[in-house]
Structure formats: structure tokens, C-alpha cells
Amino acid sequence: MSVDVLSLSRAINEGLRRALDQDPKVLVMGEDVGRLGGVFRVSDGLQKDFGPDRVFDTPLAESGIVGTAIGLALRGYRPVCEIQFDGFVFPAFNQITSQLARLRARSSGTLDLPVVIRVPFGGGVGAPEHHSESPEAYFAHTPGLRVVACATPADAYTMIQQAIRCPDPVIFFEPKRRYWDRGPVDLDLDRARPFGQANVVRRGDDVTLLAYGPMVKLCVEAAEADRTHSIEVIDLRSLSPLDEKTVSESVRRTGRCVVVHEAPIFGGFGGELAARVTEACFYDLSAPVLRVGGFSVPYPPSRVEQHYLPGVDRILEAVDRAVTW
Incomplete structure (x- = not known):
């Protein structure tokens, strides 16, 4: 090899x-x-x-x-x-x-x-x-x-x-x-993994985190920092077409889903993911699909961008909300 x-x-x-x-x-x-x-x-x-x-x-x-x-x-x-x-x-x-x-x-x-x-x-x-x-x-x-x-x-x-x-x-x-x-x-x-296929980066049982690009590493860091919940992290890799099979199999098993991306939440790709997960996994969900992302403002100056970007704390807060819904 x-x-x-x-x-x-x-x-x-x-x-x-x-x-x-x-x-x-x-x-x-x-x-x-x-x-x-x-x-x-x-x-x-x-x-x-x-x-x-x-x-x-x-x-x-x-x-x-x-x-x-x-x-x-x-x-x-x-x-x-x-x-x-x-x-x-x-x-x-x-x-x-x-x-x-x-x-x-x-x-x-x-x-x-x-x-x-x-x-x-x-x-x-x-x-x-x-x-x-x-x-x-x-x-x-x-x-x-x-x-x-x-x-x-x-x-x-x-x-x-x-x-x-x-x-x-x-x-x-x-x-x-x-x-x-x-x-x-x-x-x-x-x-190589087939083009368009998602990757289960980290296995877990309580919550599924869906992410892509820069947020995948952050989601893994959040999952490793959480000592209370068993968190699964999926790297979508392909947004269109979407590997719905891998996503649905995970959410049906965990019963909870949080979508994470840098883009503003309003009108963002996370809304499409949330809708598809809800349609495919409605009877298996124990809580609504939650989203973590940027705020609905133009991207801010670099000196304050860390306040705009999702971080580990915001991801874990969403995980807590999903688990305690």
C-alpha cells in the first residue's frame, strides 16, 4: 500500500x-x-x-x-x-x-x-x-x-x-x-471511496452530526469533547447528489440529527438536509432536526469572525437540545 x-x-x-x-x-x-x-x-x-x-x-x-x-x-x-x-x-x-x-x-x-x-x-x-x-x-x-x-x-x-x-x-x-x-x-x-458517497467518520449511538468541508473536523472535535453522549459524525462529501442512504441509516439508528455548516442558517443547505431527513426518518426521530451555522448577516470583519463561525460550544449546545427535547 x-x-x-x-x-x-x-x-x-x-x-x-x-x-x-x-x-x-x-x-x-x-x-x-x-x-x-x-x-x-x-x-x-x-x-x-x-x-x-x-x-x-x-x-x-x-x-x-x-x-x-x-x-x-x-x-x-x-x-x-x-x-x-x-x-x-x-x-x-x-x-x-x-x-x-x-x-x-x-x-x-x-x-x-x-x-x-x-x-x-x-x-x-x-x-x-x-x-x-x-x-x-x-x-x-x-x-x-x-x-x-x-x-x-x-x-x-x-x-x-x-x-x-x-x-x-x-x-x-x-x-x-x-x-x-x-x-x-x-x-x-x-x-478510493466512490464519488458521491458519504463517509461515517465517527461512530455513535445518540446523535448524528451531518457536516461537510471545514466543519467535519470541528464536529469530530465536538464529539470527542462530549463525555455524556455518543455522537456519530458523517462527512457528506457530496451535496448534490446527496447520499441519502448513508444519512438515513444513521439517523434512523440514533433518532436525532444536527446539521452543521458555516453558511447562514436561513435558506442554507442545512434546511434541505433537515427536510429530507424529516421526510425519510419521521417515525424514527425523537427530536426535530436542528441546525448550527452562521448568522444571517454578511460575513463580518476578520477580527470578529470567530464570534460568527460555529464552534464546539454551539455544536454541543445543539446536541444537548436534541437529546433533552
């Missing part, structure tokens, strides 16, 4: 490197992804090794990046676009939701759009405005897109390669606050 210990950012880099090496149609494009290697150095060294025709810088125009990627995909390429920060994806929103997501349906299934859009998302890094957003609900709401979020170096390595191989457009969310977290990475893709 070939296993390395890598940071999450390095794991994505190695996954991109392997994809570029195996398929000459794979391209990496975005603002500063070439010589600089990206703001977070995720694409560091790729242009040097694969050349500026396959790893190249683009103008500061997200709509143009995605529009160009659509054209390249229609010509048989597999472009991987980097959006430097989550808040910068909105200038490309029309291209993503009105064009990229619809072309397969518009062509009656005759066109594949194997475009991957990498988006560093979430807060916790002391960044300025527009650099700490959680826009996943917008894209999960859009039919025609796959939406995934990695939480560990192991998943980062495998999921980026699976996303590139996928014939559908994929929005690939990367938790920027976890870029420097290190962990074991199995380099054999044949042993």
Missing part, C-alpha cells in the same frame, strides 16, 4: 499532477495558477512540469474563465478552473448556472461538459471582505451541477481526480482553513 502524509493543499496538487500526467486533455486554468502556483500554492510547480499550454494564467475575469472552459470542454478538453476565493465566483454565476449546468439538457444528453470549478470556501483565515464566503447552496440548488466538498487530505487527493474524470460539471469546494492540515493519503485511486 502506497501512503503518504500530505497537507490538504498538497494532496490537491498531487491529484492535479496525476490527472495532468494521465490525460493530455486535462488543463488547469485561472488567475495566477501558473508561475505563482495559485494564491494558496495549490498548483505550485504544475506549469513548470507540464508547460504553459496546459497550466496557464487567465485575465482577472471569472466569467471569461468559465466561458472559455465551456468552449474547451465542447472541444474535448477537461478544464480545471480555479476561482481564487469563494466571493469571486459570483461574476461567473451566470455562465455556471445558465450555460454550464444546462448544456447537457439543452442538447438532449448529447454533450458532455467535464468542467471542474475549484472554489476555496469558508472562513477562519482572517481574510478581508469577499474572501470567506460559503456559496454552496446556490450551486446545490442548480440542477445539472455536481457539488462536492473535501474535508481531508485523503479525500482531496482522490475526489479532485474523480471530479476531473466525471462527465458532468463539478463545483469542487475546498475548505481553505484546512489547507495546512496534514493526514495520510492513499495514493491508489482504485481503493
Whole structure:
């Protein structure tokens, strides 16, 4: 078994490197992804090794990046676009939701759009405005897109390669606050968890915590800190499509569910999760599905972001409410 210990950012880099090496149609494009290697150095060294025709810088125009990627995909390429920060994806929103997501349906299934859009998302890094957003609900709401979020170096390595191989457009969310977290990475893709399948990270009997991206590690920390309750933690990994089977099996057994994400609770993806869990597990639930998330305000300045972001205390408070309902 070939296993390395890598940071999450390095794991994505190695996954991109392997994809570029195996398929000459794979391209990496975005603002500063070439010589600089990206703001977070995720694409560091790729242009040097694969050349500026396959790893190249683009103008500061997200709509143009995605529009160009659509054209390249229609010509048989597999472009991987980097959006430097989550808040910068909105200038490309029309291209993503009105064009990229619809072309397969518009062509009656005759066109594949194997475009991957990498988006560093979430807060916790002391960044300025527009650099700490959680826009996943917008894209999960859009039919025609796959939406995934990695939480560990192991998943980062495998999921980026699976996303590139996928014939559908994929929005690939990367938790920027976890870029420097290190962990074991199995380099054999044949042993990887199937694309779109959730992962039961920690077994428990009393409450199910549902999370993805940056909140998975926090939920594990909360579960380990709770000496009273046995808490199960599930990393969704894929938001659309959703692995409802794994989620439902867990909630039916524990009887309680708390959804955790960084995005504001109102209108957030947690509302969809809560509704689906309630529909599927109504007669097994001992309490309503509860949600922990950001407040319904614009993301605050970095000096107060820790008051905005969910923490272990807020998660355990929700667990106590669910158990004592």
C-alpha cells in the first residue's frame, strides 16, 4: 500500500499532477495558477512540469474563465478552473448556472461538459471582505451541477481526480482553513471511496452530526469533547447528489440529527438536509432536526469572525437540545 502524509493543499496538487500526467486533455486554468502556483500554492510547480499550454494564467475575469472552459470542454478538453476565493465566483454565476449546468439538457444528453470549478470556501483565515464566503447552496440548488466538498487530505487527493474524470460539471469546494492540515493519503485511486458517497467518520449511538468541508473536523472535535453522549459524525462529501442512504441509516439508528455548516442558517443547505431527513426518518426521530451555522448577516470583519463561525460550544449546545427535547 502506497501512503503518504500530505497537507490538504498538497494532496490537491498531487491529484492535479496525476490527472495532468494521465490525460493530455486535462488543463488547469485561472488567475495566477501558473508561475505563482495559485494564491494558496495549490498548483505550485504544475506549469513548470507540464508547460504553459496546459497550466496557464487567465485575465482577472471569472466569467471569461468559465466561458472559455465551456468552449474547451465542447472541444474535448477537461478544464480545471480555479476561482481564487469563494466571493469571486459570483461574476461567473451566470455562465455556471445558465450555460454550464444546462448544456447537457439543452442538447438532449448529447454533450458532455467535464468542467471542474475549484472554489476555496469558508472562513477562519482572517481574510478581508469577499474572501470567506460559503456559496454552496446556490450551486446545490442548480440542477445539472455536481457539488462536492473535501474535508481531508485523503479525500482531496482522490475526489479532485474523480471530479476531473466525471462527465458532468463539478463545483469542487475546498475548505481553505484546512489547507495546512496534514493526514495520510492513499495514493491508489482504485481503493478510493466512490464519488458521491458519504463517509461515517465517527461512530455513535445518540446523535448524528451531518457536516461537510471545514466543519467535519470541528464536529469530530465536538464529539470527542462530549463525555455524556455518543455522537456519530458523517462527512457528506457530496451535496448534490446527496447520499441519502448513508444519512438515513444513521439517523434512523440514533433518532436525532444536527446539521452543521458555516453558511447562514436561513435558506442554507442545512434546511434541505433537515427536510429530507424529516421526510425519510419521521417515525424514527425523537427530536426535530436542528441546525448550527452562521448568522444571517454578511460575513463580518476578520477580527470578529470567530464570534460568527460555529464552534464546539454551539455544536454541543445543539446536541444537548436534541437529546433533552
